[in-house]
Amino acid sequence: MKKIPYLENVNGNQILMVDDAPFQILGGEFYNSSASDLKYMKEKIWPSVRPLGANCFLAPVYWECLEPKQGVYDFSLVEGMLRQAREEGVRLVFLWFGLWKNGKSSYIPSWMKKNSSYFYMKGADGKFVESVSPFCEKAVELDTKAVCHLMEYLKEHDKERTVVMLQVENEVGFWGQPRDFSNRANELYKGLIPEEMQRLYQKNGTWEEAFGLIACEYFMTWAFASAVGKIAASMKEIYPLPLFMNAMVVGVPLMAGKQPSGGPLPHVLEIWKTYAPAIDLYAPDLYSPFYKEICADYAKKNPLFIPEIAADKDVPSKALYCLSKYHTLCFSPFGIESLMMNISEADLLAQTNSSSCAPVFGTGEKLAQVYHLIKILNPEIAKAREEGRLWAFSQQNSMGDEFYMDNCTISVSYGPCLSEEIPGFPPRMGCREENAPMGGGFILRRTKEEFLICGFSCNIEIQSVFGHEEPVFILEKREWYCTENGLEKGRILNGDERNYMILSSSLGIQSVSVYSRE
Numbered sequence: 015m016k017k018i019p020y021l022e023n024v025n026g027n028q029i030l031m032v033d034d035a036p037f038q039i040l041g042g043e044f045y046n047s048s049a050s051d052l053k054y055m056k057e058k059i060w061p062s063v064r065p066l067g068a069n070c071f072l073a074p075v076y077w078e079c080l081e082p083k084q085g086v087y088d089f090s091l092v093e094g095m096l097r098q099a100r101e102e103g104v105r106l107v108f109l110w111f112g113l114w115k116n117g118k119s120s121y122i123p124s125w126m127k128k129n130s131s132y133f134y135m136k137g138a139d140g141k142f143v144e145s146v147s148p149f150c151e152k153a154v155e156l157d158t159k160a161v162c163h164l165m166e167y168l169k170e171h172d173k174e175r176t177v178v179m180l181q182v183e184n185e186v187g188f189w190g191q192p193r194d195f196s197n198r199a200n201e202l203y204k205g206l207i208p209e210e211m212q213r214l215y216q217k218n219g220t221w222e223e224a225f226g227l228i229a230c231e232y233f234m235t236w237a238f239a240s241a242v243g244k245i246a247a248s249m250k251e252i253y254p255l256p257l258f259m260n261a262m263v264v265g266v267p268l269m270a271g272k273q274p275s276g277g278p279l280p281h282v283l284e285i286w287k288t289y290a291p292a293i294d295l296y297a298p299d300l301y302s303p304f305y306k307e308i309c310a311d312y313a314k315k316n317p318l319f320i321p322e323i324a325a326d327k328d329v330p331s332k333a334l335y336c337l338s339k340y341h342t343l344c345f346s347p348f349g350i351e352s353l354m355m356n357i358s359e360a361d362l363l364a365q366t367n368s369s370s371c372a373p374v375f376g377t378g379e380k381l382a383q384v385y386h387l388i389k390i391l392n393p394e395i396a397k398a399r400e401e402g403r404l405w406a407f408s409q410q411n412s413m414g415d416e417f418y419m420d421n422c423t424i425s426v427s428y429g430p431c432l433s434e435e436i437p438g439f440p441p442r443m444g445c446r447e448e449n450a451p452m453g454g455g456f457i458l459r460r461t462k463e464e465f466l467i468c469g470f471s472c473n474i475e476i477q478s479v480f481g482h483e484e485p486v487f488i489l490e491k492r493e494w495y496c497t498e499n500g501l502e503k504g505r506i507l508n509g510d511e512r513n514y515m516i517l518s519s520s521l522g523i524q525s526v527s528v529y530s531r532e
């Protein structure tokens with residue numbers, strides 16, 4: 015029998031193991047509503063995502079569909095998704111859209127929506143918001159019961175291990191308010207902080223005495239982490255798949271409520287880890303221009319796992335950056351079907367959804383090339399990263415990047431640069447194609463003399479370190495193609511093509527070797 019997927023520590027990195035082998039998710043997340051209709055999935059979605067060459071997709075399981083009548087469970091969608099994914103030869107990560115989805119309780123079943131004993135959170139104005147309070151124990155119990163039925167079903171019917179991980183809830187937190195002002199929440203907020211919080215922060219007293227201005231956020235984090243912690247622990251007991259949670263994160267400090275108050279943001283992950291130890295990973299959803307900083311923050315706390323990233327024109331370039339710089343367990347653009355559909359269909363879908371962007375034609379193909387390249391180079395990338403021979407670069411919030419090594423520097427510029435203005439210097443243009451992915455990629459030092467450079471939309475220059483007694487010259491530059499059989503040699507780049515390495519709007523793969531003379 016196949017082993018249940020698990021996380022394992024290999025050389026200090028946590029790796030997702032599927033069928034006892036390392037499995038990196040190169041995938042995509044479907045739009046929220048796609049998986050609610052199996053016919054739509056079969057006819058529209060699978061054919062459109064097939065050319066991506068992804069190995070796994072993230073798809074919701076909706077509480078309202080799973081338990082349409084209290085205590086009556088309907089697994090037809092779950093069964094259909096498992097069957098379809100197996101037909102496609104891909105794995106799934108299920109997203110449990112239960113009590114909370116983006117701060118709302120829109121996926122709770124209608125019988126629950128209409129029963130006010132499952133109480134909602136209140137804002138500071140005393141008005142209800144459409145979101146069950148994490149202090150409503152009865153509701154948390156019902157969510158636990160429902161998702162445990164899902165786990166039992168998977169334990170029984172997924173011996174093939176098609177589902178490799180599960181996301182518990184979706185972007186939890188109180189949106190728009192610093193904390194819940196329901197009666198129960200007010201009572202607890204006036205009380206003393208719990209013992210674990212005292213130990214964790216070496217503080218005591220009431221929430222405000224202990225945490226002052228950040229009290230509301232810490233209070234809500236404790237509330238959500240305790241509620242989700244109970245749900246996750248029960249899930250694990252039944253079927254111990256790796257569990258994770260995603261966070262809506264802006265990347266700059268904002269007052270609680272401006273970012274969902276209580277969500278698993280980097281600065282409160284210690285609370286989450288204390289109260290929800292059954293959750294294995296916390297993951298950022300990347301829609302912010304600070305995506306590099308957010309990745310760095312999460313990578314300090316646990317392995318980087320990207321369940322959602324905006325499926326915009328830049329996503330192939332961001333994929334190269336994230337997948338090379340970090341040991342990323344999952345890379346998955348949101349609304350993946352839009353990247354691969356014909357443009358008007360994709361546009362229509364994107365419009366239904368505020369934070370996803372109108373797709374740019376050709377982006378899906380570029381992402382497919384990146385996934386293919388990563389599959390080929392992954393062992394080499396991982397080794398180079400561990401040995402400090404890999405440098406990732408990204409244009410986001412950067413005018414250019416420079417990397418120093420022994421006797422040469424490699425500089426990456428992303429747009430027309432100063433030397434263009436200087437007479438006698440050949441122009442170095444950034445990529446002029448309107449919808450090109452932004453600049454990004456990586457440099458991998460294969461030997462002391464040889465570099466492999468993969469990326470989009472940038473110019474790369476290799477120069478001697480000024481004043482170094484052994485200037486470096488270019489021995490050979492070559493272009494490479496990513497094919498079914500791995501990397502295959504292309505043109506030798508000499509003459510005019512030797513002066514600058516220009517990576518364009520299509521994935522560029524070039525090697526360069528250098529030599530020096532005394």
Ligand code: DGJ
Pocket residue numbers: 046116184185299322348367368369370
């Ligand atoms: C973040 C959520 O987690 C997704 O489910 C989706 O709603 C996206 N935002 C895009 O709107």
